[in-house]
Amino acid sequence: MILSLDTETTGLDPWHGSKPFLVTVTLDSGESIVWEWDVDPLTREPKVLREDLLEIKDLIDNCERLILQNSTFDLKMLKTLETEDWSWGEWPWYKIHDTQFSAHMIASCQRRDLTTLALLELGIDVKPFEDAIHAATDKARRITRSKSFVAEQGEWAIAKAGREDMPSAGEKTWKADMWLPRCLILTAPDYVPDWTEGQDPETHPWATILHNYANGDSECTLLIHEKHENYLKSRGLWKIYVERLKILPIVYNMKETGVTLNKTRRDELYGEYAQVTEEIRERCVRIADNPELEDLPVNGRSNALNTVIFDQFKLKSPKTTKTGNPSMDKEVLAYWLDQLEAKDKRRYFIDGLLNYRKRKTAMAYIDGYSRFWNHIKDDWYVLHPSLHPTGTNTLRWSSSNPNEQNISKKQGFNLRYCFGPTPGRCWASLDYENVELRIPAYESGEQELIELFERPDDPPYYGSVHLLNFSTVYPDKWEEAVSNGGYEGAANWIKKNWKDSWYQKCKNGDFAVQYGSVERTGSQWSTADRAFGRKGCQALLKARFAKQEALNQHWIKTANDTGYVSTIPDIEIDPDHGYPLECSKTEWGNISPTIPLNYHVQGTACWVIFRAMVKVQEYLDSINKNKSDDLKWFMVMQVHDELVIDFPIRRGYEIRLREIKRIMESCGDYIKVPLKVGCDIHENNWSEGRGLE
DNA sequence: TTCGGTAGCGCC
């Protein structure tokens, strides 16, 4: 028996009280079942019946295959229904399938929500149902908020931003209240406009509106899965899909374990930023002396700020925003700082704005952390960010509520200081060094780069791609450095004398190239050349690394012919196929030449870390066997090319870290690219560490 | 009140 399952929930925050109030399954026999539980409007608690759970568990236990859409979400939601004396048991990962994973393999740029998939794969348009529920829910929400209703029924626990039990509430808040129409018609039918006196509330459309719609969700999931399976098998991609599913239990457990942070350190940073920003705000408002500007916008723009900067200060932006408006981002502010006289009051204002924004951004992030955290003990808290392995066009994951992938490590704003191991434990972060540079270098056989990676201790570049590029794009500067510092000392001389000037420019240019800057001819500057601070730099790089450029052209051609690129095939999984990545299109319908190599490399790098995570988890499982939680090793974060491990401090832990490092490096073998992994140990917090010897 | 667009900024 094949089974698909879907839930409707009272929110997106299973760690803060959101629970399923409706479960629907569809069997491959065609039969569908819906269980809907009434929700207490004062507490948002669904009144779940044990006998229903037993029925659902029985189906899950006895099916051969369990199909879900975004499986780790639904499974975690079901898990919240466990009680002290009842549990689902271990989830049967070996039989779980996920339509988001198959959808990503088929068309990684397409939306993967159920509505889109149903329309695309089945031609079923569920939008009208959704709209009907949206309308009913909104109406019901409005009714329960009305003064007369509150006076009679009390304040119902409607979803809204600011509620502690639903920190993610905001934009699509109504979705968390889909239980409401039924609840309202059953509890207080006389408030529902089209209900007539004496009518059985169960016969009103609101009583069954969700029931009817939810039913379709599990039906669609089952049919979509069938279609996807046929498609992937016909393309010879099934093996890769099945391999990818191995990440599901890992994602589930990472979300469950979460990331720990310390309130004292959080308060320390926040207090400091709050004080400084207040001082800056007062000063800037005073300098501007414009009745329109009463406050500084946190980021982005306000009309008042536009007036002050452009009309009053008469500043001209050297750069435009995406839509062609004059830009006012940090680069532009830095440019104005450079242009204006030291004593110009406008300069004080710009300087203030720059510093204000940095701190306000940090404060906004910190606010998010404390909104989502759960208390552990003392001043320790834990976050459970939502992780989405299919959240991007490539194989990168996305992370949200809150995002754990953009935690600042900037000097002076290092929010990683808040994060770290709880007492008695330790963190290690292991990252693939230069992985997105190594992949194209080895794949294309770019000898000079390969030698650089193979002999990281040799002069004159000492393994640094930036320095090798430096010698290419600024030959004159390089010569100057060699004549001053010698062949062996040029690298140090550059870092000592040009750290913030030419060396920094070179690094900026390198990243622009790595992220796909396109060489320009004529009077145009390429993005990379602008970053390098000189015209023609990118052309010099291209000439020196011709094989990589050939690789670039190969993937551009492939993308233009097929719409896809693929990752380097994994010789252990399928030597004939890589993971297919659909290339995004511009608004004119073509594939920008910046895309293909980027997707290929980014995707391959993430394929490697995915393989590594599976292997590392197997190793951790062997360590953790029969251990209590406080003695276990956990994988707690993945930041694209970096893994963070949270483990107990016990003698000899370095040996295990070295083994994890070895496992991660060994995954380069599958794509025939030798990889190096660095390991930092964080005994106190994520911002301070020492290298593993 | 809600919602989408815009801008800006953090990470790799």
Next chain:
DNA sequence: AAAGGGCGCTACCGAA
């Protein structure tokens, strides 16, 4: 035609 890849979050603004 024109090209710096991939994300998520917050604030601001103006239209529905």
